[in-house]
Amino acid sequence: MAEKITKRSQDYSQWYVDIIMQAQLADYAPVKGCMIIRPNGYAVWEHIQQALDSMFKETGHVNAYFPLFIPESFMNKEKEHVEGFSPECAVVTHGGGKKLEENLYIRPTSETIIWSMYQKWIQSYRDLPILINQWANVVRWEMRTRLFLRTTEFLWQEGHTAHATYDEAEAEAVLILNLYKTFAEEYMALPVIHGKKTDSEKFAGALHTYCIEAMMQDKKALQAGTSHNLGQNFAKAFDVTFQDEKTQLQHVWATSWGVSTRLVGALIMAHSDDNGLVLPPKLAPTQVVIIPIFKDDEEKAKTVEAAQKIKSILKPLGVRIHIDDRDQYRPGWKFNEWEVKGVPIRMELGPKDLAAGQVICARRDKTEKSDKVTMKTDEVTTKIPALLDEIQKNLFDRAKKFRDDNTFFVSDYPQLKKLMEEDGGFAKCFWAGSKEDEAKIKEETKATIRCIPMDQTGEKGKCVLTGKETDVQVIFSKSY
């Protein structure tokens, strides 16, 4: 705990790693590119899982589990898919002491194994739709890794749905896109732009890919979730057909969609400060920590008793609350520890407060002394939940303001280049370029089209590169 956190202004990447290490969110694994998600980090992931899982279930999805291993021959069935994923796969060649007859790929994503089963399960329109989600680990052999954001093995959820028509599949892909946006904004306090990927950036094997994109504090974009309309590509590759109501045989339509432990990285980068982690209350494993302040056993007994009373009132309301009554650390040391760990509210409770029938609350999102809130002990029932809501809202508003302040409309290529070279941020512009144009801009500016936002104004303008008139606006940015 005693080590210092590098300032963001000094070294943003190091700041990110320092926070992860000091808040004990994760650690480097002895296997290249892999990470250990430590209890503090995993608890955040559990809250992400719970919230998303409820949202999936409320919209009719069910969970299942498919194998880790994918036969090599399966990977080869969908051409774009194998080209996209094969180079980054881990391959099992031996099992039970023997060389295998067919190599097994560790799943980088599960479309192929799942569609090989859908082939067996789907015969009639009555079997549709299938709305399955899976929580699992996947492996993609990454050259440059970064804790949470890009690791060789990561945890995620992958939805794989099967539908009778293009329209149904499209509606599902958009439903999930909106669900992801709602989750990011309401739970993660993370404003996102939801939109469509260009063909260069879409998923290997998809008709088209939707995504949510967030701005981190270094003004780079982070793709926080994707939802794909896979068309009939996998149904054709695995020969998955159904008899429609007119007894005609048709290929099934598909979607897939996922978010991963990368979201924990997004949370850290979006909200934290130079003092440590800042967690939005809705996803904070501990929302309130009470620190009884005492000089002797008598004071300890009294303040801890009062703390327990407050806990017994707030816990039934669903507030995740912890009392730190350890003897071996002083209050100042504890304040610092819980600040580094990102707990939204720190409640201080000393003998004087006790006498005055009050508690002092320090907000993690506003750390000036003047931001501290004093409340009567009998008001905690209403004021603590309200304060948690206020912190949640403040984090969102702050992140949104930062993003809006760093989003610029650019009307020509020199402007775009200058922005990417100097300040960075999101560049909004008209776009009518080709795949090759996109590649050229990526090469020259390191920026890519993050998405074609769903919210288009409809107005016309000139393409930032080609000058052709168009009504399509896109977001360019450097990204993770």
Added chain:
Amino acid sequence: MAEKITKRSQDYSQWYVDIIMQAQLADYAPVKGCMIIRPNGYAVWEHIQQALDSMFKETGHVNAYFPLFIPESFMNKEKEHVEGFSPECAVVTHGGGKKLEENLYIRPTSETIIWSMYQKWIQSYRDLPILINQWANVVRWEMRTRLFLRTTEFLWQEGHTAHATYDEAEAEAVLILNLYKTFAEEYMALPVIHGKKTDSEKFAGALHTYCIEAMMQDKKALQAGTSHNLGQNFAKAFDVTFQDEKTQLQHVWATSWGVSTRLVGALIMAHSDDNGLVLPPKLAPTQVVIIPIFKDDEEKAKTVEAAQKIKSILKPLGVRIHIDDRDQYRPGWKFNEWEVKGVPIRMELGPKDLAAGQVICARRDKTEKSDKVTMKTDEVTTKIPALLDEIQKNLFDRAKKFRDDNTFFVSDYPQLKKLMEEDGGFAKCFWAGSKEDEAKIKEETKATIRCIPMDQTGEKGKCVLTGKETDVQVIFSKSY
């Protein structure tokens, strides 16, 4: 749904597979020895997870996630462990299109990778205990596999704890053993014998292994969970030491413990009947299904409305309830479907019942017509939860009676042999034999010592094989 389920008396193994297939709990994967856990089966696993996870957390444990991959060199550090697990490992030799410098094993269990991290995290007695659990997939290359009971890949939880003393580690191993017993009996309605494994049957690398053993309906034993006191074996292999309060350097003491998706297999085999799956209410994804019975739209409107009213009353009480108002199937077809799927209570609601202000409930655990329960609609609030409790209790009592009826005291080896050759079941006997004696009995009878029960009478008797006097009693049985 229309296919028949093989009778238990006819072919027990086929009965088991038929139930899994027809209740759509799982399916065979295209990869040898692997399975797909389908939504109906996965939902049961989710309820198992939730109940256990709460019990772990209430006893101070936290979740984390460690990598899937274990470097080959790590596996070799603990001698017994590598001998036990290496032969059944899957090995990754290639990643990202290149041959790896060091082969990676897919974790068959995570002691080695976890203790390599504990080496980094533990310095002082202040860092102890560490009480970490992980929910994960593991791979063991199995020759003969069986859905849920023994698959190449399976899902499980594995606890890995670190302690300052032998006594603390031993207390933890026993705490978890008792927790598993409580879970099996209270949630799974599965009576278990908790005990210690003999040295021949203990975990590779453990000082000793505790286990819970249940009897299936074919009278074979099924090991449903294990808890190991690992002593200092892994701490020594990975050089994990801590400074105690007197600044002396000591090796850390360890435990590990786990249960897996095998529990779903145990549930099926313990309670189901020739009509299909029978689920204990506490783990049933759907506890009550209401089937409105109607001949026309008017009747449908009325019965469905009444069903929705009942649902709106029971759902807030935590009852997991579903209304099956599908038009395309007749009531009889639906009755059969939900029976096969094991839903504890089927509530029938026709126009006549409506007029009489009553519902008729069919219990899944007692399928005679005379077992049906009629209750007033306004009594469901108390009577349905009570009926669910009664079904839960009845399943436990029935399983316990079956086990007790098939447990026999044997005083000499001919008796033991005869029992294993003829009726099967659990053989209770005195034991003072050697490892070699155990091996001989296994060879001759296919039975093994399932455990040395924790509940010993203290009385003395003669070893079933050697005739030596002893006060140790054990359970012999054939097993899965």
